[in-house]
Amino acid sequence: MEKIKNLNKFTRTNIRAYGLIILAFIVLFPLQSTGIISNSISGQLVPICTYIVMAISLNLTVGFLGELSLGHAGFMSVGAFTGVITAICLQEVIPSAALRLLIAIIAGGIAAGVAGFLIGIPVLRLRGDYLAIVTLAFGEIIKNIINCLYVGVDSNGLHMSMTNAEALGMINGKLIINGPQGAVGITKIASFTAGILLILFALFIILNLVNSKSGRAVTAIRDNRIAAESVGISVTRYKLTAFIISAVLAGMAGALYAMNFSTIAAKKFDFNTSILILVFVVLGGMGNIVGSIVATALLYILPELLREYADYRMLIYAIVLILVMLLTNSEKAKQMRERFVYKWKKRLRKNNDQQEGLKNG
Amino acid sequence: MLRVDNINVYYGQIHALKDISLEVQEHEIVALIGANGAGKSTTLRTISGLLRSKTGSISFLNEDISRTEAYKLVSKGMAHVPEGRRIFLQMTVLENLEMGAYVNSTNIKEDIADVFDRFPRLKHRRNQIAGTLSGGEQQMLAIGRALMSHPKLLMLDEPSMGLSPILVQQIFDIIKELHAAGTTILLVEQNAEMALQVADRAYVLESGRIKLTGTGSELAQSDEIKKAYLGG
Numbered sequence: 001m002e003k004i005k006n007l008n009k010f011t012r013t014n015i016r017a018y019g020l021i022i023l024a025f026i027v028l029f030p031l032q033s034t035g036i037i038s039n040s041i042s043g044q045l046v047p048i049c050t051y052i053v054m055a056i057s058l059n060l061t062v063g064f065l066g067e068l069s070l071g072h073a074g075f076m077s078v079g080a081f082t083g084v085i086t087a088i089c090l091q092e093v094i095p096s097a098a099l100r101l102l103i104a105i106i107a108g109g110i111a112a113g114v115a116g117f118l119i120g121i122p123v124l125r126l127r128g129d130y131l132a133i134v135t136l137a138f139g140e141i142i143k144n145i146i147n148c149l150y151v152g153v154d155s156n157g158l159h160m161s162m163t164n165a166e167a168l169g170m171i172n173g174k175l176i177i178n179g180p181q182g183a184v185g186i187t188k189i190a191s192f193t194a195g196i197l198l199i200l201f202a203l204f205i206i207l208n209l210v211n212s213k214s215g216r217a218v219t220a221i222r223d224n225r226i227a228a229e230s231v232g233i234s235v236t237r238y239k240l241t242a243f244i245i246s247a248v249l250a251g252m253a254g255a256l257y258a259m260n261f262s263t264i265a266a267k268k269f270d271f272n273t274s275i276l277i278l279v280f281v282v283l284g285g286m287g288n289i290v291g292s293i294v295a296t297a298l299l300y301i302l303p304e305l306l307r308e309y310a311d312y313r314m315l316i317y318a319i320v321l322i323l324v325m326l327l328t329n330s331e332k333a334k335q336m337r338e339r340f341v342y343k344w345k346k347r348l349r350k351n352n353d354q355q356e357g358l359k360n361g
Numbered sequence: 362m363l364r365v366d367n368i369n370v371y372y373g374q375i376h377a378l379k380d381i382s383l384e385v386q387e388h389e390i391v392a393l394i395g396a397n398g399a400g401k402s403t404t405l406r407t408i409s410g411l412l413r414s415k416t417g418s419i420s421f422l423n424e425d426i427s428r429t430e431a432y433k434l435v436s437k438g439m440a441h442v443p444e445g446r447r448i449f450l451q452m453t454v455l456e457n458l459e460m461g462a463y464v465n466s467t468n469i470k471e472d473i474a475d476v477f478d479r480f481p482r483l484k485h486r487r488n489q490i491a492g493t494l495s496g497g498e499q500q501m502l503a504i505g506r507a508l509m510s511h512p513k514l515l516m517l518d519e520p521s522m523g524l525s526p527i528l529v530q531q532i533f534d535i536i537k538e539l540h541a542a543g544t545t546i547l548l549v550e551q552n553a554e555m556a557l558q559v560a561d562r563a564y565v566l567e568s569g570r571i572k573l574t575g576t577g578s579e580l581a582q583s584d585e586i587k588k589a590y591l592g593g
Binding site: 213220228231 | 452461506
């Protein structure tokens, strides 16, 4: 009996999450392909998808593992540039854009996973504020390394340099990453469908992990580290696993994101981006996957919708943020909401009873 | 069963444990008593692998465990109930017990039923969030969770801390029952009077050293102990 109840709770979340994404696709895809929604919004669809993946992957670290990471955009960056290099190198070899995109996304995920592993080893020894600061530092390090990275490809293969484009020593080669200007000459192969598929993949990974025995171990570590260790959970192993999975998904999102533009620079993935993703997660609710999806979609589209009020756009955005935080998290607001819901339910019941009474009488 | 030989533990510059040696035989209740800061919990944490000793060795069931990580000891048959009721506050009582079976998940249902038989109060509250339990119930849950791994050696760190006298009595009754059922117990207690009543043997710690050792009743009658810990 108990098991069934638990299962229902999990399946309900799963159905809600998958359903929301599939519904969004069914509604938006025809609108986009027939050109009913405006170009500016239509152009935002892939970025929204990638940010949703960013938010749910960060939710794994922040919400379920309980560690504040401020360098999530760093993993996105690693994934983005690895993805771009892979896609450009394979341009001639693989003609199918969809297959190339898939390989680029996988490559981005693997590279970000390796970065997550290397960064995770020192970082996860820390806790709380210290961990947050160090992840922030690593995010900036990644940004600065890519900022002075030059990568090119010619008939001899890949060339890499940290000084300038000439130092690559290519003959008739193609420059892929041009230092501070970032990656240039990307063929835009990302599509809304790919974005939706990536979200579904990320949801599949995260929801299955969270509801598994390993997921329980991760939440147990968040709840009480010493107790977790005393029941036989390897704290280091599970922390690192969760951190790497989160990084891999961020890298995949980054690769998809980059493939939606013709050029992309490292400074796009700075501290502000990490914070933006964190805002989505906190606003949607820590450990609440569906919340992350909704919050990302709404907050990402809001500045676009407010474009006509150009001068007040960011002001309104900020006020909305503050109001939502207050309404969802202040004790008084919660009580008010509960009272309201209670009254409303009572009135509904009364009406029902009256109608029943009329019928019976 | 458990043998600790000459361990020295440091917190940075502070020399917290000085040449501690002790032994726990099978089916014994052994108590570590002493004042605040004497090193009782430090000793327990070193045994369970949360802290490391610079010298000496610790062996459990004839196997050296001085370098074994804490989480691996659970599957070897050692359960540590840490100080201050470290339970998973945001999980339900039932989920807490399930976590206790993390390394040994055969017969979870029967094991949970056994724990509920021993602690009927937990049964009534099985779907309640653990953070809302009273102090005594939380301590019972922490012990119950440790029992889920079928420990050969149960180590309890200050189980009576912050509990009312009636609850302290209950906890010690449970310790006696567990002992009667065949579990070996290493008990750290500030409440020397209660600890010496149940213990077969006891070690008295003072500023990181073992000062005295003897059977529970011997120590309970020793003048030195009476003066220092039992209030005259």
